[in-house]
Amino acid sequence: MTRKNLISFLLASLVAAPAAHASVDLIAIGSVSGTYVDLATETTGALENGVAGNTLGGLGSGIAYAGGNTFVAIPDRGPNAKPYNSAIDDTASYINRFQTLNLSLAPSAPGSVLPFTLTPFLMNTTLLWNKKPLVYNPGIGLNVGSGAPALNTKTTFYFTGRSDNFDLTQPSTYSQDARFDPEGIRVSKDGQSVFISDEYGPYVYQFDRVTGRRMKVFELPSKFAVTNLSPQGNTEIANNTTGRVANKGMEGLAITPDGKTLVGIMQSPLLQDGGTHGLITRIVTIDIKTEATHEYGYEFDNIGTGDKPKYGTASEIVAINGHEFLVDEHDGKGFGDGGLSSRSSIISI
Secondary structure, three states: OOOOOEEEEEEEEEOOOOHHHOOEEEEEEEEEEOOOEOOOHHHOOEOOOOOEOOEOOOHHHEEEEOOOOEEEEEOOOOOOOOOOOHHHOOOOOOEOEEEEEEEEEEEOOOOOOOOEEEEEEEEEEEEOEEOOOOEOOOOOOOOOOOOOOOOOOOOOEEOEOOOOOOOOOOOOOOOOEOEOOEEEEEEOOOOOEEEEEEOOOOOEEEEEOOOOEEEEEEOOOHHHOOOOOOOOHHHHHHOOOOOOOOOOOEEEEEEOOOOOEEEEEEOOOOHHHOHHHOOEEEEEEEEOOOOOEEEEEEEOOOOEOOOOEOOEEEEEEEEOOOOEEEEEEEEOOHHHHOOOOEEEEEEEO
16 A cells, blocks of 8 residues: 555446457546545554554555445555554554555536536445465564464454565465465355455455455465465565565456456566566466366566566466457556556456
């Protein structure tokens, strides 16, 4: 959650045309202040960095349609833009959650720049937890307290953004680790649950949409995990030759219209595929019922020029139908460092 001021919701419309020739038109922009707080009042207390534990922000990590005017949106691992402890990459014990919003769309007043006005309204905040114990770091030797949330009970253990909440003896995909960095979210076909992908593992979990309880773990192939873990991302990258790049795990998540298959895309290629200097990242399909996985390669075309090379990263994937998907990718820091910024591609798998 690095943006402190405005979180903008951009609503675009695909014009009626064959998928390969579709255009995208911006029809409305709505915003809410990043200084607002969400509805999880039980998390109001200050985090380790002094920021309120229910600060509303970072919703751009993932957003999904949930019917009518309702959308679910997810912040990432919490407000870690404020430096306070580099030993844990300035992460805090922010309890992971998703927000339910009403995005009301109405015609704009005559003469407005855009044809519609979008008004976001926060309806609910749902905290994410597990019924069985999770792994938290006591914080000894890191000049920081325990990573276990005070809200934990004997049957409720919350996921958090703290980078040190992992079992050092297990690979990064160990499902009992409390650390969770959500990036993609999709709603189940029946509307009763949400699927969320993450960067720490990478993980793909299913949560009850009403209670926030973790219902199911989808196991990814071992090649996606790193085995030498560290609360510092740069150290973790340096100490591994295979697995996901730290903070560049499963960034995007799609679900097919029939609700049977999840499709996740890695932000950057795996370390064995070139890491942040690689050309091809991996897409993983997951059969929700059988949990079977298949892999595909996605070749970046947004890699800059010879004199200003910018290696591509994926930011989102959306299902157009059962076999075609829209992939959004970007390079470096966008226009800020002379890059090509973002672009989208339609792929078929």
